Amino acid sequence: MAQQHLDPTNPLAGPVTGDALAGYLRAQATEFLRALRLHRETGGSTANGSHGSNGSEDAVDAARALRRAVRRISGSLHTFRPLLDPDWSESMRPELAWLSGTLAMEHAYAARLERLLLALHRLSGAVFPGQSAGVAVGSRSAGAEPVPKKAEPGNAGPPSHPAPAPDRGNLTVGAAKAGALLERQLTLARTRAHSSALQALGSSRFHAVADNIAVLASEVPLTTTAPTTGLHPMAAAAEERLTDAVGSLPLVTAGSPYNAAALIHGLSPDPAPHPQDAPWHQVRLLLRLHRYAREVLDGDRGPVDVRLLAAGQALDRHRDASEAAAAAAQAARTPRIAPATAYALGVLHADQRHEVEAARFAFQQCWQKQTVGTP
Amino acid sequence: MAQQHLDPTNPLAGPVTGDALAGYLRAQATEFLRALRLHRETGGSTANGSHGSNGSEDAVDAARALRRAVRRISGSLHTFRPLLDPDWSESMRPELAWLSGTLAMEHAYAARLERLLLALHRLSGAVFPGQSAGVAVGSRSAGAEPVPKKAEPGNAGPPSHPAPAPDRGNLTVGAAKAGALLERQLTLARTRAHSSALQALGSSRFHAVADNIAVLASEVPLTTTAPTTGLHPMAAAAEERLTDAVGSLPLVTAGSPYNAAALIHGLSPDPAPHPQDAPWHQVRLLLRLHRYAREVLDGDRGPVDVRLLAAGQALDRHRDASEAAAAAAQAARTPRIAPATAYALGVLHADQRHEVEAARFAFQQCWQKQTVGTP
Numbered sequence: 137m138a139q140q141h142l143d144p145t146n147p148l149a150g151p152v153t154g155d156a157l158a159g160y161l162r163a164q165a166t167e168f169l170r171a172l173r174l175h176r177e178t179g180g181s182t183a184n185g186s187h188g189s190n191g192s193e194d195a196v197d198a199a200r201a202l203r204r205a206v207r208r209i210s211g212s213l214h215t216f217r218p219l220l221d222p223d224w225s226e227s228m229r230p231e232l233a234w235l236s237g238t239l240a241m242e243h244a245y246a247a248r249l250e251r252l253l254l255a256l257h258r259l260s261g262a263v264f265p266g267q268s269a270g271v272a273v274g275s276r277s278a279g280a281e282p283v284p285k286k287a288e289p290g291n292a293g294p295p296s297h298p299a300p301a302p303d304r305g306n307l308t309v310g311a312a313k314a315g316a317l318l319e320r321q322l323t324l325a326r327t328r329a330h331s332s333a334l335q336a337l338g339s340s341r342f343h344a345v346a347d348n349i350a351v352l353a354s355e356v357p358l359t360t361t362a363p364t365t366g367l368h369p370m371a372a373a374a375e376e377r378l379t380d381a382v383g384s385l386p387l388v389t390a391g392s393p394y395n396a397a398a399l400i401h402g403l404s405p406d407p408a409p410h411p412q413d414a415p416w417h418q419v420r421l422l423l424r425l426h427r428y429a430r431e432v433l434d435g436d437r438g439p440v441d442v443r444l445l446a447a448g449q450a451l452d453r454h455r456d457a458s459e460a461a462a463a464a465a466q467a468a469r470t471p472r473i474a475p476a477t478a479y480a481l482g483v484l485h486a487d488q489r490h491e492v493e494a495a496r497f498a499f500q501q502c503w504q505k506q507t508v509g510t511p
Numbered sequence: 512m513a514q515q516h517l518d519p520t521n522p523l524a525g526p527v528t529g530d531a532l533a534g535y536l537r538a539q540a541t542e543f544l545r546a547l548r549l550h551r552e553t554g555g556s557t558a559n560g561s562h563g564s565n566g567s568e569d570a571v572d573a574a575r576a577l578r579r580a581v582r583r584i585s586g587s588l589h590t591f592r593p594l595l596d597p598d599w600s601e602s603m604r605p606e607l608a609w610l611s612g613t614l615a616m617e618h619a620y621a622a623r624l625e626r627l628l629l630a631l632h633r634l635s636g637a638v639f640p641g642q643s644a645g646v647a648v649g650s651r652s653a654g655a656e657p658v659p660k661k662a663e664p665g666n667a668g669p670p671s672h673p674a675p676a677p678d679r680g681n682l683t684v685g686a687a688k689a690g691a692l693l694e695r696q697l698t699l700a701r702t703r704a705h706s707s708a709l710q711a712l713g714s715s716r717f718h719a720v721a722d723n724i725a726v727l728a729s730e731v732p733l734t735t736t737a738p739t740t741g742l743h744p745m746a747a748a749a750e751e752r753l754t755d756a757v758g759s760l761p762l763v764t765a766g767s768p769y770n771a772a773a774l775i776h777g778l779s780p781d782p783a784p785h786p787q788d789a790p791w792h793q794v795r796l797l798l799r800l801h802r803y804a805r806e807v808l809d810g811d812r813g814p815v816d817v818r819l820l821a822a823g824q825a826l827d828r829h830r831d832a833s834e835a836a837a838a839a840a841q842a843a844r845t846p847r848i849a850p851a852t853a854y855a856l857g858v859l860h861a862d863q864r865h866e867v868e869a870a871r872f873a874f875q876q877c878w879q880k881q882t883v884g885t886p
Contacts, residue, residue, distance in 0.1 A: 261776040402862065483774075483860055485858060
């Protein structure tokens, strides 16, 4: 991979220097300003507006575009640090991290609630309108690479997805109560996150960041040597950090289906997120930095690396499932809940931890393919 | 497979007729009588005797040998029905089924409790003395065929099993209470099963069966044409019934890891065992009949088919996990349990349903290998 994409002798890639970085940062800053304008026009009312209206959808899009631009600027400042004015970039980076974190929370709570409610329905055997049982069954492995089918047609038989059973489709009392509890807790968290985000966007701290990014849209504070310095060594270093981190993941275990490793502390007294997840979260961040560095180098010419995208999606799924499992475990600690509610939350927690395991398997499959496929 | 083992032109197999069946039945009947004598000598006190003592171990062995012989006699009567005196075999078969069922219950409850308590400890991250964390992690996939390791040494890294975390090793209150509840319920069920078995072994109904089997040990009531009739067609029919049943299993789904199909009704209001498990249980029985038929045909000369054994073990695991999951769900319906207990039982239920899914995957892997490997 390093050879294929970052080789400075590759005639297609050309000599990519600090100028490309400046162009990339200008484009992202412009995108940020555009999204910010859109966000203000739509009022940013994602939490209270009705979901179906165009205004609300635009607000969601604007918020996503804001987060997207901030992540890319922040990541580029990190990876290509030596090419940028140190005082400026050192002052910007914590501000961008704060902004990125603040903007992400509301979406994260909304997505977590949606994931948990979908899982509750799936676990109750409910079939959604317009969604066949087969789709519901296959949904978990959607991100996974399909396993090679070695079945002989005569013996494998038809897929035979379990037929939808409408009489089993209703939520049990426990599942319904668990859903209501999660909805209450996560909606509250989401509303608070929404208020925090609105407050942040009105703060003088934010205005300082926005002013800085506005300057960035026209003038990138490169060091004097940057325009003639190649970007490849720094991008290669980012990739190496990723490769090292992946190398220390338990990929052999992850590649053996049903290794039951993700639920190993499923009943642990510690309510904190599983320590075993941390290296995977770290790889997720490093993969993102690697992807952004590639964007800087390849520009619009670069081919989309679908395997890298798939690996990133598997790690996103890993993070989402890990946090959803923690939310279910946390909800089960609510005082005075009914045993049936707690039981449903236990099933839900274990289900999401298995989703964590499934995401690791999917990542391992992507990564192996990637490694084998390159010269 | 049919060609390989049941081909009548195979010179090694020779012409196997009703005489071989008679020999097999005599041997199994003798084994039954031996086990029965041993069972009486040891007092059959498996439920109340201390587990470590030799007497209790002998009693367990004797009970296992009894069940083993009864299953084989019963299965042979079923598969080779046309060769046996119809009145005799029709009167014997329900009696053998009753005996087999009665004898199996006590062991089933004991094994179920052990499986659930082990799972509770595993889910709490507890490491047993003399058992490394790696073993605990790998235990679930022990029955599964190892997945081909395509990892390049440089990227895959060491297995990196999660290190044992002694401070997380203690059971939580919920897990401990769930364990105590399951122990109470399943020990009660086991004690009742033990009493029923003892009562059955003292009943006149049992004495009639035992007398019949004693006659069988010396004289098998074959039909007049049986000694010259080949066994192959009937054995082939048993194999065909198995192949047909396997063909209707959702093997494509089962072969895709993390298909999440087994937990699809994890929160269903219906406490009964999952209907989706029934075809797999059926295949388990048909596989056993096929295996016994092969024992009759091959005698002691027959090679042990390890793949068939592995497939059978996967289906045993499927059955055990399915019933353990149902027991956990049932225990969660006990009135007035604490939410923490219900939560632990929910996690346990989901864990065992995933074990069901893992067992299906293991079976699919065995079966595929078997099918691909034969001409």
